[in-house]
Amino acid sequence: MADQRAKSVLLDIRNLRIEATVFPPGEPPKNIVLVHDVSLTLEKGKVLGLIGESGAGKSTIGLSSMGYGRGGVRITGGEVILNGRDILKGGKEGFRKLRGREVCYVAQSAAAAFNPAHRLMDQVVEATLLHGTATRAAAEKRAVALFKKLSLPNPESIGERFPHQVSGGQLQRVMTAMALCSEPDLIVFDEPTTALDVTTQIDVLAAIKDAIRDTHVAALYITHDLAVVAQVSDEIMVLRHGRLVEWGGTRQIIKEPRQEYTNALVSVHEIEHQEQKPGTTPFLSVKNITAAYGRSHIKVLKNVSVDIYPGQTLAVVGESGSGKSTLARAVTGLLPPEQGTVTFDGRPLANRLADRPKEDLRQLQMIYQMADVAMNPRQTVGTIIGRPLEFYFGLRGRQRDARVAELLDKIEMGKGFVDRYPAELSGGQKQRVCIARSLAAKPKLIICDEVTSALDPLVAHGILKLLLELQKEENVAYLFITHDLATVKSIADSIAVMYRGEVVRYGAKSQVLAPPFDDYTDLLLSSVPEMEIGWLEKAIKGRRMASAGN
Amino acid sequence: MSSPIVKLVAQRIALGILLLLAVSVLIFAGTQILPGDVAQAILGQSATPESLANLREQLGLNDPAFIRYFRWLGGVVTGDLGTAMSSGQDIATSIKGRLWNTLFLAFWAAVVAVPLAIILGLIAVRYRNGWVDKLISGLALASTSFPEFFIGYVLVYFFAVKYQIFPGISTVYDGMPFGERMQAIMLPAAALTLVVLAHMMRMTRAAILNVMQSAYVETAELKGLSAFAVIRRHAFPNAIAPIINVVMLNLAYLIVGVVVVEVIFVYPGMGQYLVDHVTKRDVPVVQAVGLIFAAVYISLNIVADIAAIVANPRLRHPK
Numbered sequence: 001m002a003d004q005r006a007k008s009v010l011l012d013i014r015n016l017r018i019e020a021t022v023f024p025p026g027e028p029p030k031n032i033v034l035v036h037d038v039s040l041t042l043e044k045g046k047v048l049g050l051i052g053e054s055g056a057g058k059s060t061i062g063l064s065s066m067g068y069g070r071g072g073v074r075i076t077g078g079e080v081i082l083n084g085r086d087i088l089k090g091g092k093e094g095f096r097k098l099r100g101r102e103v104c105y106v107a108q109s110a111a112a113a114f115n116p117a118h119r120l121m122d123q124v125v126e127a128t129l130l131h132g133t134a135t136r137a138a139a140e141k142r143a144v145a146l147f148k149k150l151s152l153p154n155p156e157s158i159g160e161r162f163p164h165q166v167s168g169g170q171l172q173r174v175m176t177a178m179a180l181c182s183e184p185d186l187i188v189f190d191e192p193t194t195a196l197d198v199t200t201q202i203d204v205l206a207a208i209k210d211a212i213r214d215t216h217v218a219a220l221y222i223t224h225d226l227a228v229v230a231q232v233s234d235e236i237m238v239l240r241h242g243r244l245v246e247w248g249g250t251r252q253i254i255k256e257p258r259q260e261y262t263n264a265l266v267s268v269h270e271i272e273h274q275e276q277k278p279g280t281t282p283f284l285s286v287k288n289i290t291a292a293y294g295r296s297h298i299k300v301l302k303n304v305s306v307d308i309y310p311g312q313t314l315a316v317v318g319e320s321g322s323g324k325s326t327l328a329r330a331v332t333g334l335l336p337p338e339q340g341t342v343t344f345d346g347r348p349l350a351n352r353l354a355d356r357p358k359e360d361l362r363q364l365q366m367i368y369q370m371a372d373v374a375m376n377p378r379q380t381v382g383t384i385i386g387r388p389l390e391f392y393f394g395l396r397g398r399q400r401d402a403r404v405a406e407l408l409d410k411i412e413m414g415k416g417f418v419d420r421y422p423a424e425l426s427g428g429q430k431q432r433v434c435i436a437r438s439l440a441a442k443p444k445l446i447i448c449d450e451v452t453s454a455l456d457p458l459v460a461h462g463i464l465k466l467l468l469e470l471q472k473e474e475n476v477a478y479l480f481i482t483h484d485l486a487t488v489k490s491i492a493d494s495i496a497v498m499y500r501g502e503v504v505r506y507g508a509k510s511q512v513l514a515p516p517f518d519d520y521t522d523l524l525l526s527s528v529p530e531m532e533i534g535w536l537e538k539a540i541k542g543r544r545m546a547s548a549g550n
Numbered sequence: 551m552s553s554p555i556v557k558l559v560a561q562r563i564a565l566g567i568l569l570l571l572a573v574s575v576l577i578f579a580g581t582q583i584l585p586g587d588v589a590q591a592i593l594g595q596s597a598t599p600e601s602l603a604n605l606r607e608q609l610g611l612n613d614p615a616f617i618r619y620f621r622w623l624g625g626v627v628t629g630d631l632g633t634a635m636s637s638g639q640d641i642a643t644s645i646k647g648r649l650w651n652t653l654f655l656a657f658w659a660a661v662v663a664v665p666l667a668i669i670l671g672l673i674a675v676r677y678r679n680g681w682v683d684k685l686i687s688g689l690a691l692a693s694t695s696f697p698e699f700f701i702g703y704v705l706v707y708f709f710a711v712k713y714q715i716f717p718g719i720s721t722v723y724d725g726m727p728f729g730e731r732m733q734a735i736m737l738p739a740a741a742l743t744l745v746v747l748a749h750m751m752r753m754t755r756a757a758i759l760n761v762m763q764s765a766y767v768e769t770a771e772l773k774g775l776s777a778f779a780v781i782r783r784h785a786f787p788n789a790i791a792p793i794i795n796v797v798m799l800n801l802a803y804l805i806v807g808v809v810v811v812e813v814i815f816v817y818p819g820m821g822q823y824l825v826d827h828v829t830k831r832d833v834p835v836v837q838a839v840g841l842i843f844a845a846v847y848i849s850l851n852i853v854a855d856i857a858a859i860v861a862n863p864r865l866r867h868p869k
Contacts, residue, residue, distance in 0.1 A: 066772055100773035112765035117787035117863055127773040162863045 010083065010185055010218050011042040011065055017077030018060050018069070018242075034060050034073065035242045044185065045216040049233035049250070051226055051265070053456035054427075057242035058222045062188040065220065066103045067095035083185065100127030104179035108191040110171035114163035120174055121159030128182040139181060146177035149214065150207045169200035173207050180215055187212075189221045193228060197319035198483060199527045205231060206540050224456060226265055227529035230254050231536040238262050254531050264458060266531065271464055271490035275509045278494060282307035283477070284331070284445055289340035291330050300326045301337070302501045308445060311475040315488040315509075317524070318498035324481045327498070328447045331479065332364055362392045365438035369450040371430035375422045381408075381433050382418035388440040407436040410473070411466060428459035435466065439474065447479045452487060464491055485528045489513065497521050554868055558859050566852040573844040574626070578619050581833045591831055592635055622837070631838040636830045641838045645823070649842065651722060652812070652819035655735050656804035659742040663804075664797055667747050671754025671793075675781055678759065687755070690748030702741045702814040709737060720815040738815040742808065746800040753796035757789035764788070791858035798854035805850075806843045 018035035035057040042048050050058040064075055067087050079086045087098060104127070107113035114123060125139040134142065140159070147155035150173040163171060172192055179187045192208060193201040209232050212219055223229050229236055229250075236253040238245040238261065246259045257263045284307070291301040301323050308314050316324045329335035331342055333353035342349045344363065350356045368374040375384055385404050389395040395403060405415045411432040422430055431451060438446050448467070452460035468491060470476065482488060488495060488509075495512040497505040499520045505512055517525065526539050589605040590597065606612055610621065625632060631641040670690070674683045693701070710718030720734045761767065762785050770784040809821035816822070820839060827835035859865055 068772060070768070096774045096776060098774070099771070100775075105769070105772040107765060107769060109765060113769045115766040115770070115784050115788065117784075123769075126770075126775075130774060130779075162867050164864050165867060165869050 008043045009041050010044045011040075011220075012081040013038065013040045013061070013065070013078065014081070015039055015078040016061065016064060016075065016080065018057070018064060018073060019076045020069075020071065020073045022072075033242060035064075037078070038239070038242070038244050039078075040237060040247070042186070042218055042220065045218055046235070047212060047219045047221055047233040049229035049236040050220055050222045050239060051224065051229050051236060052239035052245075053224060053458065055241065056239040058239055059190050060242075061239070062190055062220045062222050063105075065186065065188060066099050066105065068099070097131070100184075101131040101133065101182055102184055103186045103188065104182060104184040106172075106175050106179050106187060106189045106192045109195045110175040110192075111163065111168050111195075113175060114171060116163055118162075119159065120161055120163065120166065124159060124174065124178040124181050127178070131182060133182060142183075143177060143181050146180050146211070147174070149211055150174075150177055151203075152177075169196055169204050172196060172204050176204075176208055176211060180211060180217065183215075183217075185218060187217055187219045189219055189223075191223050194223065194225070198485070198529075199319055199523055201228075202527045202529075202536070202539060205529075206536055208232065209536065225529065226254065227531040227535075230531055230533060231529065238265065251533060254533075271461065271468070273468060273491050276309075276312055276493045278307070278312065278508065279309040282309050283345055284308040285343040286327070286331060287341050287343065289327070289330050289337045289342070291326055291335055291337040293326075293335070300501050301330060304340070304498075304501075304503050306496050306503065306506060308477050308479060309493075310444065311471060311477055312493040313471065313478040313480050313491055314494050314496065315480045315482060315492035316496045316498060317482055317485060317488050319483055319524075321500070322498040323501040324483075324498050325449055326501075328366070328449055328479065328481055332366060332447065358392065362388075362441045363444045364447065365441050365443040365445070366447045366449065367431070367434050367438050367451045369453050371427065371434045371454075372422060374434055375430065375437075377422050379421075380418065381420050381422070381425075384422075384433060385436050385440055388437060392441050403440070407440055410439065410470065411436045426459075427455055428462060431455065431463055432466065435463075435470070439470065439476070442474075443476060445477045445479060447481070449481045450483070451480075453482070453484065460487075467491065485525060497524065555859060555865050558865065559856050562852050562855045562859075566848050570845055570848050573848070574623060574841055575619065577837055577840045577844070578622060579615075581837055582615060584833070591833070626838075626841065632834040634827065634832055634835050636827065636832045636835075641835055645820070645838065645842070647724070648818060648820050648823045651817065652805060652808060652821065654731075655738055655742070655808065655812075655817065655819060656801070658732070658735060659739040659746070659804050660801055662739065663743040663746050663800070664750065666743070667750035667797075668754050668793065670747075670751045671758065672778075672781055672786070674751070674755045675758045675762065675785070676778055678755075683755075687752065690751045693744040694748035696744075698741060698745050698810045699814055701744050702738070702811055705737045705741055706814075718815070720817040722818060735817070738808075738811050738817055741811050741814075742804055745811075746803060750793075750796055750800050754789070754793050757792040758785045761785045761788045787861075790861045794857045794861070795854045798850045798857075802847045802850045805846050 015037045016035055016039065017033065017037055019031055019033050021029050022032055023029050038057070038061060040048065040061075050061060052058050060069070060073060063069065064080055065082065067075075067080070067090070069075065075088060080088050082098065082102060087094060090098070114120065121140060121143060124143045125136065128134050128139040128142075129136060143159060144155050147158055152158050152170055152173055158166065158170070158174070166174065176192070189208065193204050196204060205228065212232070219232075221229055221233050226236075233250055235248065236250050237247040238253065238259070240261055246253065246257065246262045248258075253262060254266055257266050286304060286306045289301055289304045290299055292299050304323070304327060306314060306316075306327075316327060318324050326335060330337045333349070333351065333356055336351035344360065349360060353361075382401070382404050385407055386395075386400050389400050389403050401418075404418060408414055408417055413429060413432055417425075417429075417433075422433070425433065434451075452463055455463065464487065467478065471478065478491075480488075480491060492509045494508050495506070496503045497512065497520065505518055505521050512521070513525070523543060526542060529535065589602050589609060589611055593601055593605060610618065613621075622632070629642055631645065633639065634641050634644065670686050674686045677683050706718045709716045716736045717734055718737070720738050722731055722734050726734075758781060762781075767780060767784055770780045775783070805820075808819060809825060811817070812819045812821035813825055820842070824836065824839045827839070
């Protein structure tokens with residue numbers, strides 16, 4: 001029995017240790033350990049999900065099966081046994097022979113991973129031709145068959161296109177075809193659907209799953225989304241800070257997690273927020289706004305109207321290109337609308353940012369998706385938070401410092417951070433500082449543009465809880481822009497669903513999320529991965545409308 | 551060819567022509583500001599006021615500046631560059647042979663320098679931060695840092711004086727056999743190559759290194775391509791636009807900037823012609839040569855722009 005299992009083992013990683021040299025500014029280079037003694041085995045034709053937050057070492061482990069380390073990353077201990085031989089002993093030449101032949105890689109952003117200068121077909125068959133496993137004609141035939149299997153449109157001719165001529169969801173499938181084309185034993189999927197819209201993700205996920213099943217290829221499926229990995233993998237390995245937390249069958253991990261950390265990952269989406277009834281009068285009303293970029297005739301917003309009530313959250317949800325962020329730009333005056341008005345406290349706001357008085361600017365603050373580029377890297381946290389205090393309230397010296405300390409307390413960080421620079425903060429801390437900066441102005445409304453999208457689930461959870469608490473304390477309203485319905489469910493009081501520049505559904509949360517649904521809302525809701533085995537098949541079957549973005 | 555490319559290319563050419571017109575105004579205005587005028591120059595210090603006035607009348611120098619400008623421009627457009635004051639010869643005729651000589655020298659310098667620079671750039675990227683890279687960068691930088699006249703004289707000292715392989719004076723004449731002509735330009739071509747090599751090589755290296763950070767380079771590495779294949783097939787095609795730009799700048803320099811090298815090797819090209827006539831204060835010749843240099847510079851840069859546009863797959867194959 002044990003012998004039989006040994007024969008069917010494809011990849012056997014033993015006590016893997018991976019290190020990197022980092023160069024912190026102003027300090028001597030440091031050695032850090034990214035992966036501590038991780039071991040795993042993968043049988044032929046099976047899928048192992050690697051899951052964890054950023055910095056958990058999942059991609060690093062995945063790439064080690066190809067003998068590859070990004071940047072200064074190097075494998076310093078252990079064995080990586082593939083098809084019965086330790087690949088770490090093969091040297092550079094050995095790596096080159098196995099890459100693209102025994103092991104292939106599917107990257108997170110296919111849009112960036114395809115070379116813009118070459119046609120798709122040339123890139124898809126490149127590895128096959130390089131390793132001489134098939135003639136060009138045979139490889140191209142195989143590629144077309146794979147395009148068909150992955151339900152790509154025009155499978156015969158799509159290979160003639162250049163990457164920029166194909167959508168993101170399609171590119172991700174072409175990349176999967178590229179990995180399958182050389183008939184490898186193992187494919188490393190590195191967050192293959194993370195960059196896609198939720199409605200596109202479901203199709204790509206289904207295509208990848210079918211392809212894995214039909215070709216009997218084994219896979220390491222790397223993601224931070226447990227619900228996604230539950231759909232495709234046989235086993236799941238949970239990693240944290242480069243160490244193994246828990247490894248087990250998919251059902252066991254999502255139903256009976258043994259470790260506390262896994263449990264936290266499984267239950268991360270559950271935030272309780274009682275919906276508030278809309279007040280009598282909204283303080284901010286968007287009326288029939290139509291907007292376009294430049295002199296273009298393509299309307300990014302079409303006749304959009306929404307209301308925001310004091311101390312409440314309006315969530316705007318939709319996929320990329322639906323106009324959510326443009327709505328925020330119109331409200332803030334960054335993009336003056338062509339038609340329509342924004343009313344604030346019963347009077348119209350100036351269309352253009354430059355025409356708005358300081359007091360209006362103070363009342364509307366923003367928090368962005370990328371906290372690290374929204375802060376000046378050469379200013380300390382104290383300066384960053386203190387700036388609006390000086391600008392809007394003229395606070396100086398001790399008064400200002402006291403208020404900064406108070407704000408730091410509010411975001412649960414404390415005075416100790418006053419002299420830190422953004423580079424010294426974690427992703428979640430950076431976003432907290434941005435929240436403090438916006439609160440410093442004592443605004444009536446904070447516009448949150450995908451503020452949790454770049455964060456790990458547990459960190460995002462903390463940020464959402466903080467935002468809800470601050471809302472209670474400060475009575476601030478949020479215009480919360482997101483593509484993530486789980487977030488919407490947990491924090492919104494009312495919801496606007498946007499699709500191609502229009503609000504297709506709008507109302508109190510309980511109404512919007514209750515059937516009967518319009519086709520688009522149905523698609524959106526049914527596309528959110530649920531932590532349940534077999535959800536994917538059910539969801540695909542039950543759909544009434546095909547997603548647009550693939 | 552698809553319409554966005556045609557439109558962009560047409561725009562570039564139109565801009566180039568406009569720029570050339572602006573430069574012609576500058577050249578004309580610049581020579582007008584100089585003290586004295588053609589009449590003064592022709593008749594010399596001892597001219598009487600009457601004879602000056604007569605000559606000015608005769609040459610049309612009393613007309614307003616813009617009329618003289620358009621008269622000059624009209625001549626240039628129809629191929630009449632005027633007459634050299636110092637020799638009384640037709641400028642267009644004397645320039646023709648010299649421009650040909652300069653282009654001949656620049657062409658052979660470019661034939662050596664451009665591929666060499668790009669290949670050295672590729673090699674430097676392949677062995678980046680290793681000793682090969684440092685050696686290439688160091689030598690290239692050294693050759694650029696020495697002034698051209700110094701390189702020229704070093705070459706003359708070794709190859710013409712000490713070993714007497716090539717002539718130290720690059721005299722060429724009409725009807726000279728190709729082989730002899732090549733031998734004559736060997737040293738100036740070598741000097742020019744050394745001068746422009748480093749700039750092109752370093753920009754090639756930088757442009758490719760920039761692309762080497764891309765995700766698609768990682769994809770190529772993970773397909774098992776050899777380091778050199780990754781650079782050649784995946785990095786280089788995406789670095790072409792900046793490389794073409796720097797190559798064109800250097801080609802322009804080969805033609806416009808040869809003045810010093812031509813003087814050192816007494817090569818009968820445009821540079822030497824220009825220097826001769828600047829010392830004689832022969833304004834019409836300086837104007838003509840200046841305009842030709844500007845035209846060469848602008849058209850090579852237009853070529854670079856167009857090549858960069860054509861090299862962009864997004865423009866070549868619109869959605």
